[in-house]
Amino acid sequence: MAEEEGYEQGAQPGQFAQYVPIPELDQAPVNILCPYCGANVVTTIRREMGTFSWIMVVLLAFFGGYCCLCLIPFFVDSCKDAVHICPNCGKQIGRYKKM
Numbered sequence: 001m002a003e004e005e006g007y008e009q010g011a012q013p014g015q016f017a018q019y020v021p022i023p024e025l026d027q028a029p030v031n032i033l034c035p036y037c038g039a040n041v042v043t044t045i046r047r048e049m050g051t052f053s054w055i056m057v058v059l060l061a062f063f064g065g066y067c068c069l070c071l072i073p074f075f076v077d078s079c080k081d082a083v084h085i086c087p088n089c090g091k092q093i094g095r096y097k098k099m
């Protein structure tokens with residue numbers, strides 16, 4: 001019984017409510033099926049200050065509180081979280097957290 005007519009697919013853009021499992025995210029862009037627009041995309045990475053970054057700021061301020069050492073995490077991408085953005089619809093798909 002494979003009769004499921006009357007159900008139109010893709011008729012309502014923006015109503016893409018199908019659950020798409022998001023694979024383990026990393027620092028690097030990943031090939032993913034966007035859960036929002038349904039496009040198969042390679043994510044764009046945006047770096048944001050995360051918990052790890054702020055801990056680094058505090059630690060550096062404690063132990064090397066001279067110069068502007070504690071500001072290093074603001075400029076070092078590897079200290080930051082990686083936010084994965086869909087280049088097609090511009091929505092945030094997921095976030096790789098350092099901590």
Ligand SMILES: [Zn+2]
Binds near residue numbers: 034087091
């Ligand atoms: Zn998208």
